[in-house]
Amino acid sequence: MSKTIGERELEDKTYSYAPVCIIAYNRVDKIKKTIECLAKNTLADKTDVYVFADAPKNDKAIKGVQEVREYLDSLKGLGFQSLHIIKAEKNLGILGSIMRYGELIFKQYDCFIGLEDDIQTHPYFLSYMNDALAYYRDNKQVMAVTAFTHQIANTKSKTLQNYPYDVLFSYAFHSWGWGMWRDRWEQIDWIHSDISWYVCNPKHWFRGAILSWFHLVAIRSSSSRGYTIGDLWDVHLSHILYRENKVCVWPSQFSYTRNFGFDGTGVHKFNFESGVVDFEFATPKEHLRFTNEINLSKWFHFKIGLRYAMVWSFGFVKMFKNKILKGIKNG
Secondary structure, three states, rough: OOHHHHHHHHHHHOOOOOOOOEEEEEOOOHHHHHHHHHHHOOOOOOOOEEEOOOOOOOOHHHHHHHHHHHHHOOOOOOOEEEEEEEEEEOHHHHHHHHHHHHHHOOOOOOOEEOOOOOEEEOOOOHHHHHHHHHOOOOOOOEEEOOOOOOHHHHHHHHHOOOOOOOEEEEOOOOOOEEEEEEEHHOOOOOOOOOOOHHHHOHHHHHHHHHHHOOOOOHHHHHOOOOOOOOOHHHHHHHHHHHHHEEEEEEOOOOOOOOEEEOEEOOOOOOEEEOOOOOOOOOOOOOOOOOOOOOHHHHHHHHHHHHHHHHHHHHHHHHHHHHHHHHHHHHH
């Protein structure tokens, strides 16, 4: 198979900082904001950026995909060390796109930073991610790093008030700004998933739910609904973390990313009100105090996870309430 110009450049590139890989699809307003925010980061001028533009899944998506590609073609440098656009010839979906850019990126780099097309980054996002990827490079129990955290819940948590470190460890993985190393990537089977050992063992339901802040609840429910890994690729990764006793690093106070795509236009069609996932940025530090002391106390994580679950539950309740009220008003 012939290589695009972007793919050939990628194989020849040398580097010093982690590259950023962004998946784009059919929302030009979203990808534009994502790229413009990333360009304002303190390390933008030292960062290679690769945008992987997926092809349309159906006729309905053709117009949006074309708009995105025209916008990407119009970009110059934007202050990045380099900017590369790689266009898929057929629709890959989000999991297929991730597998594709992992395959390409790891031919040259030993780690990367991933973004979706609706993620706004704080100006210190790249600083945090590069620091974390460097600090945990040799800690093999750490599988991934995320830049997102539930800052609304964190700032109200009594459990975290006396917590001495700036990061948390969990079996929960989150994709709103994440990073991984080549050797960890090579341990992941993105195609096959045997979850029978988990869904058939109540001990794992309990322990896995608590230590993943209830992310793994979705694994058990998905087994009866016929979901594929592509539908829940991030939860699939949480399942791998739990199974292999690996963890993901999270900021313990303030988030370096926010999601502005939960307006009903995304894949999952959720429409949350402002404040649930697209909160205003606080004042995260440019450089955090990292630690290798991995705390997997069930009581500690139960208290944190319960507060996180309350924030999400509140968001869903408000979303469904607004849908009902809108239906009554329009009916």
